[in-house]
Amino acid sequence: MGKLIEEFRRGWQGISQPSPLFSIAFAICCIALSTLARWSLSLIRPDIFFTPYVPAVVFATAFGGSRIGIATALVGGALGVGLNFSDTSTDFARVALLVIFLAVCAVTVWGIEHYRSVAARQRAIAKRLTEEEEYRKLIVDELQHRLKNKLSAVHAVLHQVLYDQPKVWATIDQRLRSLAATDDLIARVDGIGCDIKDLLLSELGPYGHVRFTLNGEPLFLPAKLAVSLALIFHELATNAGKYGAFASARGLLQVSWSVSDDRLNIVWDETEGPPVGPVGEAGFGTKLLNSALRPFDGKTEIAFLKTGVHCTMQCRIPKD
Known part of the structure; x- marks a missing residue:
């Protein structure tokens, strides 16, 4: 029956x-x-x-x-x-x-x-x-697995080479760990999304929690917007580690966000960093900052002040 x-x-x-x-x-x-x-x-x-x-x-x-x-x-x-x-x-x-x-x-x-x-x-x-989506996910998972293994291999090789240079290794180790955390986060948020604070903690955590402050209400980001912001935060954090607040012993970073209607406003404010020198031609990072939020009717504005980098991000939060 x-x-x-x-x-x-x-x-x-x-x-x-x-x-x-x-x-x-x-x-x-x-x-x-x-x-x-x-x-x-x-x-x-x-x-x-x-x-x-x-x-x-x-x-x-x-x-x-x-x-x-x-x-x-x-x-x-x-x-x-x-x-x-x-x-x-x-x-x-x-x-x-x-x-x-x-x-x-x-x-x-x-x-x-x-x-x-x-x-x-x-x-x-x-x-x-x-079927194509399932195959794509399978290929992406396999690619992410291989990239993770390659990053682990690079991490191990550099550790052996720089074993006698702990200061240099400490700087590289932070960047490699941050890059790995961002890769894992992007892979994780590709399907469900995440909270903006978790996104920032994942990216900024390797620099030390006393070096930055996060201000804002809990905000869950849809997957596509979370991926775009993860790329932006990674670029800004990398820049801060090389030339900005995290490159100075006294440097500090404050990230704040607010929501008005369906618009998300984020302020990235660095202080006490090294003096900002002349800015050259726009590279890949600058192009990424300028274009990553366009699909969400957004924009990114960055200013190199004497006190440090000041970046504002605005975009629409998708309802779905």
Whole structure:
């Protein structure tokens, strides 16, 4: 019984084509119910011959296809002409109603079959896209795994080479750990998103928690926006570690954020860092800062002040 129910469910939802025997049995049930409905209506209106069979044609076609629908229409028409529940006889009017009934059924069967074909194509496309997405995730996971192994190998090699230079190693070790944390975070937020504070802690943690302060209410970021901000924060933190607040023993960083309507405002403010020298041509990092938030109707403005780098970020928070 459960197998029959499952076959009916899959056939009704269009997941798979039911067997011919099951489709015929379903059509017979529809005709039987329509005949019962016609008998009930004959107690009130004995001149109703074909109308109750229209739903049977609709359901039989939707479930079993055009051939089953056509057969149902022909059987319904034959019952409407030959089966009487009163003393009325077959006349020209009933024949005319039969022609109208068959015409309506023909249009109905054509429309439902067209919808079935369109739905089948859409299901095939959806299935292919799902398979491609699963394959993409598999490839991305494999790539991330290999990159992580390569980064671990680079980390180990540099540790051996710089074993006698602890100061140099300490600086490189922080950057490698920060880069690995960012890579893991981007891989993690690609599917679900994360809180902005967790995003900043992941990126800034290797520099020491006493070197920065975070001000703002808890805010969950959608995955795509979280990835973009992770790239921006990584670039700013890397710059701070090389030339900014984290490159000075007294340097401090303050990051604050607020939300107004659906707009996110972030301020990155460095102080007590080394003096800012002349700024050269825009490199990859600057281009990244200028373009990463454009998909979210946002922008990034960076100023190299005497007190340190001051960067403001504004963007729209996607609802989905």
